[in-house]
Amino acid sequence: MSTPLKVAVTGAAGQIGYSLLFRLASGALGDRPIELRLLEITPALKALEGVVMELDDCAFPNLTAVEIGDDAEKIFDGVNLALLVGARPRGPGMERGDLLSANGAIFTAQGKALNAAAADDVRIGVTGNPANTNALIAMTNAPDIPDERFSALTRLDHNRAISQLAAKTGASVNDIKKMTIWGNHSATQYPDVFHAEIGGKNAAEVVGDQAWIENDFIPTVAKRGAAIIDARGASSAASAASATCDAARDWLNGSAEGDWVSMAVRSDGSYGVPEGLISSFPVTTKDGNWEIVQGLEIDEFSRARIDASTAELAEERTAVTELGLI
Numbered sequence: 001m002s003t004p005l006k007v008a009v010t011g012a013a014g015q016i017g018y019s020l021l022f023r024l025a026s027g028a029l030g031d032r033p034i035e036l037r038l039l040e041i042t043p044a045l046k047a048l049e050g051v052v053m054e055l056d057d058c059a060f061p062n063l064t065a066v067e068i069g070d071d072a073e074k075i076f077d078g079v080n081l082a083l084l085v086g087a088r089p090r091g092p093g094m095e096r097g098d099l100l101s102a103n104g105a106i107f108t109a110q111g112k113a114l115n116a117a118a119a120d121d122v123r124i125g126v127t128g129n130p131a132n133t134n135a136l137i138a139m140t141n142a143p144d145i146p147d148e149r150f151s152a153l154t155r156l157d158h159n160r161a162i163s164q165l166a167a168k169t170g171a172s173v174n175d176i177k178k179m180t181i182w183g184n185h186s187a188t189q190y191p192d193v194f195h196a197e198i199g200g201k202n203a204a205e206v207v208g209d210q211a212w213i214e215n216d217f218i219p220t221v222a223k224r225g226a227a228i229i230d231a232r233g234a235s236s237a238a239s240a241a242s243a244t245c246d247a248a249r250d251w252l253n254g255s256a257e258g259d260w261v262s263m264a265v266r267s268d269g270s271y272g273v274p275e276g277l278i279s280s281f282p283v284t285t286k287d288g289n290w291e292i293v294q295g296l297e298i299d300e301f302s303r304a305r306i307d308a309s310t311a312e313l314a315e316e317r318t319a320v321t322e323l324g325l326i
């Protein structure tokens with residue numbers, strides 16, 4: 001048996017955790033042994049013990065060990081992958097950015113703990129909202145970990161966009177490639193169909209309905225989180241866990257040939273996105289590394305939307321700078 005991949009999950013007793021842990025343990029990252037290291041706040045440890053009892057009861061063949069605790073440095077010791085989920089979710093009527101001050105402090109502490117304790121090859125995926133700026137906070141507080149090891153989750157938005165496009169065109173989700181989410185995991189995000197393909201043809205041309213793209217598709221994807229909160233009374237959990245798995249699997253194992261994925265990563269200035277912001281881009285991945293897809297033509301319609309979302313990210317960066325978090 002190969003050495004287990006040590007995977008930390010924070011907020012493990014929460015809603016997303018309750019789906020994510022079982023997906024990870026049952027092979028979402030591939031058929032490989034994994035060790036789970038689960039971080040919670042002290043009052044949630046008892047509930048987490050119950051979740052671990054359930055993990056035990058599944059007798060997952062690839063789950064070699066589970067450790068739980070409330071000390072981030074101990075839990076992050078030697079981890080190869082850290083999935084930072086633990087943070088307060090928004091309720092009805094809130095924007096994700098409203099969580100900045102409540103959740104930002106979690107990511108300073110966890111950035112420092114990862115810096116001190118994680119394995120040299122660690123990859124860190126941030127799901128807790130506001131995900132992009134939380135990733136920026138963790139990255140800035142972990143100066144010894146290369147910046148490219150941090151990403152924030154926009155894979156859920158990417159998956160939502162594929163699903164909406166499949167429903168509109170009658171195509172299978174398997175035929176839809178090269179979807180892109182640009183910018184922030186917020187209502188300003190820009191799901192881009194102009195570079196996407198359906199069965200090898202340009203997706204915007206297949207749709208042939210600019211009004212639908214503008215007035216239906218983009219707002220439906222961008223506001224899907226709020227629609228789920230309205231319907232469920234709680235924010236998306238199983239789909240967020242599924243996207244967290246998809247993103248981690250593709251990061252570690254590589255994106256498919258002839259396709260790309262959306263990940264929020266540190267901007268190097270590509271596509272005019274201010275350097276240093278954690279913004280979503282089309283990326284290809286291989287062996288735990290990502291590369292921003294280059295050379296896409298950005299027309300005026302797309303330019304305005306990318307700029308609006310990255311302006312919001314810049315404002316969030318200013319806000320957390322003023323809060324002393326970075």
Ligand SMILES: NC(=O)C1=CN([C@@H]2O[C@H](COP(=O)(O)OP(=O)(O)OC[C@H]3O[C@@H](n4cnc5c(N)ncnc54)[C@H](O)[C@@H]3O)[C@@H](O)[C@H]2O)C=CC1
Nearest residue numbers: 011013014015016040086087088089127128129153156240
């Ligand atoms: N990026 C994305 O696509 C999505 C992000 N989210 C976000 O994920 C986060 C978690 O959502 P849920 O699981 O539904 O929330 P939840 O409230 O059910 O669970 C959060 C858990 O985090 C724990 N926690 C709080 N502070 C912690 C700390 N310092 N260390 C470790 N654990 C801590 C809490 O005790 C709780 O058990 C929220 O911020 C939510 O908005 C949710 C859906 C999609």
Ligand SMILES: O=C([O-])CC(=O)C(=O)O
Nearest residue numbers: 090129224225226235236
């Ligand atoms: O909308 C929320 O607050 C939860 C979330 O991030 C999503 O479902 O995309």
